[in-house]
Structure formats: C-alpha cells, structure tokens
Amino acid sequence: MAKVTLQQLRKVYPNGYVGVADASFEIDDGELLVLVGPSGCGKSTLLRMVAGLESISSGELRIGDRVVNDMPPKDRDIAMVFQSYALYPHMTVAENLGFGLKLRGASKAEIAERVKAAAATLELESLLDRKPAALSGGQRQRVALGRALVRKPQVFLLDEPLSNLDAKLRMTMRVEIARLHRQLETTMIYVTHDQVEAMTLGHRIVVMKDGKIQQIDTPMALYNRPVNLFVATFLGSPKMNTLWGQVVERENALYLRIADGVELRLRPEGELLEKVRAYLGRELMIGLRPEDMHPAEAGPDTLPAKVEVVEPVGNEAFLNLGCGGCDLVVRLPPFHLPKVGDTVHLAYSAERMHFFDRESELRL
Structure with a gap:
C-alpha cells in the first residue's frame, strides 16, 4: 500500500491539446478515490499517467516515496482493471488469474497459493476450471479483478470496470468492490462517468x-x-433544478423574478445576504434539489408550475x-400524484437553496 501524490501533473498532446491541466492532490494510503466527469474530461488520461x-x-x-514519472509500468507496483475484461479466451479462470505472476517468474506453489486466495475472496472457487466463454459478465469482471488482486500491488487502478454490465450487475459489483476495498485496505483509484458509482464508492x-x-x-x-x-448539476439524479432571473427587493424581502408574475x-x-443584495437589479441563478421542492397550497412563498410529465x-x-x-x-412519494396539464404550487426549502453567479457559474 502507498500514498499517491500528484504535483502540477500536466498532459499536452503534440497538437497542443491539453488533456490534463495541472492536477495536484494526494491519495492517502488505503483510500478509495474516484475520478468522475463526462466523456473527454481527462479522467482516464490522468489514470493512465499514474x-x-x-x-x-x-x-x-x-x-510512495518514489518519483515514477519515467518509470515503466511494470516497475510501478500497480495493477490495472480495464473496462474491457481482456481475459485470455483459451485459458481457464485459474490460468488467467495466475498468468501475470507466471510472467514475473513466480513459483508454481506461490501462484497456486495466491490464485486460491483471490478465488476465495471473489467467490470464484467453483469456476477455476472454466474458460471465459462459459462465464457471465459479472463473473468475467470478478476474474479481471482477481487477476489484479493476485499481484498484491501498492495501488489498484480501475478504469470504468463496470461500464459493460447491466444495471443489476453494476449494483452487485459496486458492492463487491466496496467490500473488497474494506477487506484489502489498499489504495484504489477508480475512474467512472457514472455519478452514482462515484457517490456510493468514493x-x-x-x-x-x-x-x-x-x-x-x-x-x-x-x-x-x-x-x-x-x-452542482453533475452530481445528483435527477440533477439539481436551476432557475434564473433578476433579483428584486420589495418590503425588505428579496425575490428572484423569473418571469412576469413568477417570483x-x-x-x-x-454574509450570504449581503452577497445576494449586491445582485439587486442583476441576474442570479438559484439551484434547488428535486427533494427540496414539493407541492403545497398556493401562497406567497410558493412557485406556480405546470405539470408536463409524470414518471x-x-x-x-x-x-x-x-x-x-x-x-x-x-x-415525490408515489401517492396522489397530479395529472399532466395541472398547475401545482411548489413550496421549497429556502435554507437548501444554492446561489450561483449567472456568468461565472461560481457559487456565492
């Protein structure tokens, strides 16, 4: 196990495109850290640099205490699990698990011992004689994890390992990975575009x-x-609601004028009060999570809205x-739902509001 430290790490391609811009952070020994973002954000590039x-x-x-910038992958003491399982189709599960150790010159006894331990950890004992074609997607992914596990590396790197699985299997494998990390207490860096995976694992x-x-x-x-x-809008499902309009003051109260007659x-x-007052006569953006709004009786502190789709x-x-x-x-709870076309009045949790500058999109 080891700490991983990035200091102003940068990746610039020959055409001038900046894939990763000055990444600086530490991953503690034994921590499971998740890199998340949309496609093309640089998360996999950063993982591949590590x-x-x-x-x-x-x-x-x-x-750890080694600078590894120019060190080849085989000497970094890391193990990587890819989105593609990359199993050898002509080898059994046991052979796939032990192949990396065989290449490194490990003895047959050591290979057998480590393969047995990894198979027990991942509940693969009954599958050791099967070939990949006879395995389900979840079983293949466990073999890919096991192949990394037998190495006993200082750092595990996982690059979207669950992307090829269906929703039910992804949930199962999320639990498997979380359980595996608790058991091993090994440093892990996990890349995903799925914010649910990020929130539940990291x-x-x-x-x-x-x-x-x-x-x-x-x-x-x-x-x-x-x-x-x-x-704010990337994390959370459904994503955060955003409303924008002009800040106005009436009878010592502040309002966001969204449209004529809608405030x-x-x-x-x-301190936030003074920051918002500075936007009087200017546009401001407000964020509210879906769980922080609910239908209520019409009143001065409710927001009228028209129902377009009920799910x-x-x-x-x-x-x-x-x-x-x-x-x-x-x-909402799935009871007494309004119908499409109805107008409902939404109450909201004022203390749960998020305030953003409309131009910079930074939080106030």
Whole structure:
C-alpha cells in the first residue's frame, strides 16, 4: 500500500491539446478515490499517467516515496482493471488469474497459493476450471479483478470496470468492490462517468471537466456544497433544478423574478445576504434539489408550475414541470400524484437553496 501524490501533473498532446491541466492532490494510503466527469474530461488520461501508459508532459508523480514519472509500468507496483475484461479466451479462470505472476517468474506453489486466495475472496472457487466463454459478465469482471488482486500491488487502478454490465450487475459489483476495498485496505483509484458509482464508492471524489479539476471532497460535501454550477448539476439524479432571473427587493424581502408574475422568495442569511443584495437589479441563478421542492397550497412563498410529465418509478415518482421558461423536476412519494396539464404550487426549502453567479457559474 502507498500514498499517491500528484504535483502540477500536466498532459499536452503534440497538437497542443491539453488533456490534463495541472492536477495536484494526494491519495492517502488505503483510500478509495474516484475520478468522475463526462466523456473527454481527462479522467482516464490522468489514470493512465499514474499507470505509466501515458507520458507526463510536466509535473511530478510519486507512488510512495518514489518519483515514477519515467518509470515503466511494470516497475510501478500497480495493477490495472480495464473496462474491457481482456481475459485470455483459451485459458481457464485459474490460468488467467495466475498468468501475470507466471510472467514475473513466480513459483508454481506461490501462484497456486495466491490464485486460491483471490478465488476465495471473489467467490470464484467453483469456476477455476472454466474458460471465459462459459462465464457471465459479472463473473468475467470478478476474474479481471482477481487477476489484479493476485499481484498484491501498492495501488489498484480501475478504469470504468463496470461500464459493460447491466444495471443489476453494476449494483452487485459496486458492492463487491466496496467490500473488497474494506477487506484489502489498499489504495484504489477508480475512474467512472457514472455519478452514482462515484457517490456510493468514493471516500473522496475528484470532479473533472475539460481536463481541469473542479472540486475535490467527500461525496456528501460535494452534493451539499458544490463549488460551481457544473459540480452542482453533475452530481445528483435527477440533477439539481436551476432557475434564473433578476433579483428584486420589495418590503425588505428579496425575490428572484423569473418571469412576469413568477417570483421566488429568497431568504439568504449572514454574509450570504449581503452577497445576494449586491445582485439587486442583476441576474442570479438559484439551484434547488428535486427533494427540496414539493407541492403545497398556493401562497406567497410558493412557485406556480405546470405539470408536463409524470414518471412513477415504484418507490417514488418524478414530476417534470415548466415554470417561467425553466424546467424543473420534483421528487415525490408515489401517492396522489397530479395529472399532466395541472398547475401545482411548489413550496421549497429556502435554507437548501444554492446561489450561483449567472456568468461565472461560481457559487456565492
């Protein structure tokens, strides 16, 4: 196990495109850190730089107390699990698990011992004589994990390992990986574009966009205190609702004027109150999570919205609504739902509002 340290790590391609821009953070010994972001954000490039599969343009990368910038992958003491299982089809599960050790000159006894231990950890004992064609997708992914596990590396690198699985298997394998990490207490770096995977697996999450790190924090800190609009809307399903309009004051109360006759009461406190007052006569953006709004009796502190789509999904339902040119989603219990075309009045948790500058999209 080892700490991984990135200092101003940068990747610039020959055509001048910046794949990763000055990434700096530490991954603690035994931590499971998730890199998350949309396709093309640089998360896999960053992981491949740690693995040694992508050259580093500038900056410093340390694994433990070693600078590994120019060290070949085989000497970095890491193991990588890819999106593709990359199993050898002509080999049995046992042979696939032990092949990497065989290449490194391990003895037959050591290979057998490590393969047996990995198979027990991942519940593969009954499958050791099978070939990949006779395995399900989840079983193949466990073999790919086991192949990395037998190496006993200092750092595990996982590049979207669950992307090829269906929804049910992804959930099962998420639990498997979390359980495996608790058992091994090994440093893991996990790349995904799936924010649910990121939120449920990561001790901390690195959110990336366009090669740049947007925010690094624990899952719930990112959810409750996003540093900008991108982080706010990327994490959470359904995503955060955003409403924008002009800040106005009436009878010592602040409102967001979304459209003619449609206003949202603002109740900022402390330092935030003065920051919002500075936007009087200017545009401001407000964020509210779907669970922080609910239908209520019409009143001065409610927001009128028209129901456009009702989505019952079993244990809950989602209302898709239109309000003054803004699209909203509200999460509700699946009982006594309004109908499409109805106008509902939404109450909202003022203390759960998020305030963003309309131009910079930074949190106030």
